Amino acid sequence: MKHADLDARARALVSVYPASTGALYPLLDLLSHEGDTWDDESAHWVAQLTGVPVATVNGIVVSRHQTMGDAEVVQVCTGLSCRWMGADDVCERLAAHAKIWVVKVDCLGACAAAPVMTRNGRLHDGLTPERLEALVAGGREQI
């Protein structure tokens, strides 16, 4: 059972759509920001609130989320602009560090400041070898 506050916020989200199915993506977003664990209870809770079948809910979640144990997940943009500006170099340097899981993504929307990466939604652009090393040396909170 989700706690009352989360439930109330979820129902508020559902209320802005004429059909409850509309709240599916915002609810998934809400749960991801709450740091909640995705499990059967979550899937059924979202399905019940939105009227979207559990299988569809799980299908969308599986295709959109990745969990990597306790490794730090760093997204590195490998779109054309970032690739040309050195994204492979960024990936190689990050991969040399244990506890950093490098996820190559197609575009992070900061192409003018390539190469770029994100960690926990925070964007780091204009990467250079020095900047990257400083970010890695700063530990989990700095990356």
Next chain:
Amino acid sequence: MKEHRILFDGIDTPDVDRWPVYQSHGGGEGLRRAQSLSPQTIIDEVGSAGLRGRGGAWRLVDVRWRQARAEGGAQYVVVDLLESEPGRFRDRKLAERHPHRLLEGARIAAHAVGASCVYVCIAAAATRARQVLGQAIEETGDQAIPIHLHPVQGPLPLATGDSLALEVLQGGRAEPRATDDVPGLPRLFSTGTAVVHTASTLGYLPSLLTTAGEIFSGVGSSWAPGTQAFCVSGLVRRPGLYEVELGAGTVRDLVEGAAGGARHDQAIKFVLHAGYGSTPVLRDTMLDRELDPGGWADPAAGEISGAFGGGVVLVADDSVCAVDTARRLAHTFADTACGKCLPCREGTAWLQSALEGLEQGTGTARDLEWVTRRCAHLSSSDLSLCGHGPMAARGIQALLEAFPDEFASHVDGGCPISKDLSMKVPDSVHVRY
């Protein structure tokens, strides 16, 4: 090439993302005036100004609005801020730095078509834009037309038209609908209809309404009045976001003038003027083409009659391999394919595999011929519900046509080009906005 700001006018004003500052610089005037006019008058003014959608299709905005009115009005305005196309960052920057302009434009559109509600479909990863937009919505308080943010987790297909935003709004998978080409307004939540606009299209409305369309007078080309903000990235000295007058310069003026041209000791090899789906690929000798979408839409323009695109400009220099670029394109399209239509789902993955072989030296002449035939097959728009697969095929086809010798040189030997994959720093980044 000089900048001409309409969409991003006032962007340098400190704290213009806050409502009091925006208002003190004339913000909100367009909506106030719109509310004093009849919807028909608004539509006529937007039609007289010649505003076209900035997402890449360049359709006349007033035509869709007249259609909405003829059908008794649309219940919803949907703002497409998903920007799933790699290389595009204009709408996100508009939301981050000029949120009230976007919201005002959305409310003007809603007033014009009779909508009672606005949904902004935005990439969940655009955290800054979401935060700023959310704050801006709160600042403007309760309004007759509420605006709701609708975050969507990615990755998303690239060229799905309006249908992607409509599908994810209803809790569906990020897949296109079969109804995109059906006449009439698209349905939303089964009870209503919607008009969908790219965020930057709506961003022009406050200025247009404030000036009764005069701000477009004499600006831009006759086919597409106004400006376009181009996202220029890749191997240039000054990548960034450049808002320039349409028809007042060439691709060369943009990439060599405004963006500074290739980096030191390098030369421009090609420009993808319309992002990943660029047709044709512009070699250095083809850059003197006007930045006027009307000219590109003209089949009589011969070899250069391809799509003008939505303002994503990627610049490659001599250190870039065309085959590697095609491989990367195929990878992105395969990675983001929704899987609904088999030719796209399988075709993009096959193309990626074949191009990887060519790049790594295991590809044969037969593989190259196979890639050519597969692209011709996949580029048919009859095989997929949306433009994702055809866009992939045409982008790769265009590279094949521009650099046939380079592709041939990869057969049975791999890439002959010495690539520089190290991190690079441009001279500056122009206007991060």
